[in-house]
């Protein structure tokens with residue numbers, strides 16, 4: 001049941017808890033209500049800064065809540081109501097798509113009903129092209145290619161929620177091509193250090209920086225003014241994200257695209273060179289970037305960094321593994337990673353302010369019945385950290401992995417105690 005006045009709904013990605021965590025961090029737990037695979041939000045869809053969300057596939061505006069889930073009644077509702085809204089559309093042929101969540105309706109049935117809706121629309125004098133459903137849900141590429149979020153296009157969503165059905169219209173859809181363009185097209189990549197997917201980088205940055213964002217980020221404005229704790233406005237680029245294990249610079253890249261300044265350090269000169277080339281390429285490609293950039297070679301276990309607002313990093317992940325090693329070898333790999341990360345945590349804790357935030361992706365290894373965690377995860381309090389808990393995502397859900405991966409990334413949400 002919808003408890004608060006949700007005005008929008010976010011359809012979440014493959015690991016919904018990660019999407020929930022980022023929404024909670026940006027908008028506050030009270031404005032987010034999880035439902036199966038999605039989140040209801042009491043933020044206007046048009047005000048959601050969609051481009052910075054790594055864990056949301058679609059943002060839709062809730063049009064109405066229907067107090068039933070019966071398919072025929074839902075189709076009757078569409079038949080009666082879709083024609084009433086056609087005059088809001090620009091002249092010419094319009095494109096219509098329908099995605100159905102949680103209602104267990106075969107695509108064939110959906111296509112059949114859509115044809116009937118098409119007929120009714122035609123009778124009202126409009127020409128329309130319907131996007132056929134191969135599956136009940138149109139994927140983001142279909143929504144994008146058919147321009148269903150553009151003028152003259154509609155993607156309607158029917159989402160079962162208990163005994164109700166939410167009818168919503170998609171306003172934004174994740175642009176896979178834009179992510180691929182800034183991931184695969186970067187001049188310097190290095191499979192050996194394991195490249196962080198840009199979407200995961202966005203989630204990590206949102207967890208770190210959410211508390212600086214004004215309660216509702218405006219989609220239209222570039223959100224330059226932020227509320228600080230003493231409520232003075234401050235420019236966004238005055239906020240600096242530090243990545244002490246910057247590798248090829250994915251976190252630096254995504255933080256710059258969000259408007260922040262960045263500092264990246266890494267122990268390897270090659271990585272510093274890669275990050276530098278990549279960020280120069282990014283700034284050429286996106287001239288609107290305003291943040292300042294510092295990239296420097298340094299050892300994260302001993303370095304003293306200049307001031308920063310928050311830390312976001314994918315730390316040393318240990319050796320990349322194609323298969324699970326024997327127990328003795330795995331123990332050694334875990335211990336090696338644990339040692340470096342522990343010394344880093346001890347070094348940086350003296351440089352953090354109380355309650356300053358640090359979001360780390362650390363390795364966790366997939367074994368038969370779950371994950372082997374870094375031993376230090378159980379000693380964070382002794383080291384001077386508080387591990388933050390989210391309302392809508394449990395700790396053990398904040399582990400990013402792909403089916404065939406041995407080394408997963410566990411997300412630690414930390415603050416200095």
Ligand SMILES: C[S@@+](CC[C@H](N)C(=O)[O-])C[C@H]1O[C@@H](n2cnc3c(N)ncnc32)[C@H](O)[C@@H]1O
Pocket residue numbers: 193194195196244245246247248249250251265266267268271298299300301314315316317340
């Ligand atoms: C998993 S990679 C980070 C990858 C990065 N997020 C990216 O997408 O390219 C870890 C990085 O930590 C660096 N590293 C390892 N030990 C370090 C240390 N003691 N201080 C700083 N950097 C270190 C490695 O050179 C490597 O680039």
